[in-house]
Amino acid sequence: MARVTLVGNLVQIAGGVAEYDLPATSVKQLFELLTELHPMLARHLEEGVAVAIDGQIYQDALLQPIESDSEVFLLPQIAGGRGQVLNYDIFLPGASATRQGMS
């Protein structure tokens, strides 16, 4: 399982838990698993985070593979974006329901 570490304020949003062992095989799957664990993370994943996989930082790369022994960090996005909010349900089906009432 990939060793996943949240960095910065994501830790607080995830209830103070920074480290996880998750069976994610892609960034998309990683986001899905994290959203299941902590629905409040959904909006932050939507707004954009960078994902470092084995030392290499990826941005806006939902399909990037993650190996079972990968070391993964979720960081604030350094830069990027198209000036539009992502269509959330495309990559995290059903998660828009969890957005209601978020701060």
Next chain:
Amino acid sequence: MAETNGHSKTNGQSYVGTRTIRPDGVDKVTGRARFGADFNLAGQLIGRVLRSPHPHARIVSIDTSKAEALPGVKAVVTRDDFPDQSSEFIPAGEMMMNYKDVVRNVMAREKALYEGHAVAAVAATSVAIARRALKLIEVKYEVLPHVIDVVEAMRPGAPLLHDDLFTVGVEPKPEKPSNIAKRFEIKQGDVEAGFKKADIIVEREFKTAPVHQGYIEPHAALATASEDGSAEVWTTTQGHFIVRAHCARLLGLDIGKVRVTATEIGGGFGGKTVVYLEPLAIALSKKAKRPVKMVMSREEVFKASGPTSGATVRVKMGATKDGKFVAGAAELKYQAGAFQGSPVQPGVMCAYAPYDIENVHVIGYDVVSNRPKVAAYRAPGAPISEYAVESVVDEIAKKLRLDPIELRMMNAAREGTKAAYGPKFGPIGLEETLNSIKKTEHWNTPLRKWQGRGVASGFWFNIGGETCASLTVNEDGTVSLVAGTPDIGGLRASLAAVAADELGVPYDKVRPIIGDTGSLGFNFLTGGSRSAFSGSMAIVEAAKQIKADLCARACKLWEAKPDQVEWKDGAVRPLGALAEKAKPMTVADFAKVAGKTGGPIGGVGRINAQGAGPSFGTHLVDLEVDPETGRVTILRYTVAQDAGRALHPAYVEGQFQGGAVQGIGWALNEEYIYGEDGKLQNAGFLDYRMPVASDVPMIDAILVEVGNPKHPYGVRGVGETPIVPPLGAIANAMENATGIRFTELPMSPPKVLKALKEKGAARA
């Protein structure tokens, strides 16, 4: 020499890594190049903006009737012409933004939040009429108390800019609004335990002033809107696709109906990644049914476009007596301007990035105050936090009587080091830059009294991102290259060299241009030191498509199977027995028969570039302090930076030199000066002192090339890192020259003289 990851020249002549002539050079030296204000359309009107004279005021009413009645005035727009936007944070550019704030920044709604905030705009048949019209607009303000300083703005009871701004990142969630938009922190290890292991601890507070990007070309836009809902814009920008997205959103237009052309650009440095004039020009054009041209004055650029943050930074570092860093803590308070979104987050992440430290804790605050909203500026946030850390590192070296380069070397991040912000670094070149500096003759040259030498290192992440570029082989075998990121620092020359090498055509037969938003797929902007990195990857991809197509055409011409041909040394070559009867065909050969072998030849690279390699640099500076006036003269300056591989060494050196000069200005002279009335007192180049050519020596540039394994040529971004080390290097040199640790930027003559007098060292 860096690894080229399998890509280098094919026909004996390699252009990558050489100092080719810039394709845009002739037009620029002859004055033919067209910058933002050079574009005109028949029947165009002149647009002008009415700006708030108050730093903080509620807008009670706006009466435009008298202005609208003035002959020659064709349109007036105010807040009522821009639909309100919902609160959504969007990654756009090098910082996060919220459209609710963007719509309020381009045109004030409930309140004017800084002096210079746009309140209305007019389009008229002449400049004189437009100016007269502005005077006829009656705005009723309710003036409110203002706050300028970041620390003042954080105090309870400070004038509140937004009554719906509640600090994010604190628990429990605040019940009352404040000017603190966000608290952000990173933690690694146990910082308290780390300090317990320290033999020496140094703690200091630093202040930096907000500084403007200082691009020579002011913001300018020309727009024409049609009755069918389409619009066309010519603007000086770092990202025309982003301009298109913002304008479409703010004005409710379809993205596909907005076409934006990026003009030649006279500097941006991050400051042209946002919109100011473009939505106003479209809105005015829509109303007037004529094209509208708008150009900011220099005063408007200073008062109404984004500088970078000023900040207060507290740094505490611990080291063992042999110089090993064991703990680093910091607290960063960054001004965001009138709307949230300072670069404090990257500031937090970069602060300790150059060093291998087990225990790190950095907290940052994003704070609003009555200043123009900050915009990105070269390595946003990093120069501020790294200046503070590099100053403390130097102080540790002094206290431990260690060579400052050796101390940095001992603690330098290397391949495999866990960065303070989390992941491990891949191959990086910090150590190499330190070694390069140490080996220079500069490092060993003796200094005289009142002269000082300083060294500092710096880091920036670099990014990739969405990029689209095309190559088309023309009928005569020349190649048209279209890129979608504005060329600020030599992109066209760099990409042309890559295309020439990939296709085996002469460099001067490749003509690169920057295409408009209708000619390519989405391109993220020029920023994050990404355009040459990502653009060259897209060109390699486009060339790959062309080579595959030409091999397929050769197979058909030669009635051969795919394994009987190969692309090698700039041509499709027959293999084996086929080589007896067929001759290799170059791009030019195929161009002649393109129509008869399948039609036009071309390729389009469409990528989301990943694998940007981080960049490190080390700067060395000598300066002299005049004890009579406090004036500081830069005597000598050397930059060493890891470029991965320099596609065009002269342009890369130019980035090193330009970043160093901007850092010199930040360190020594530049600052926004506000009066008690909350108004900017130095909104012009006479009073806002930027370095000019005569202020700086020739800056020596050392290219370090530790190849980036994720790029086909080994490239790393180079544009931003060079502005990071100068602040610390100059402060360290000042300490060596005067014995005074300056903790407040800029180190301008009045401040230096005052400090010398306090020390009893000034010469009467």
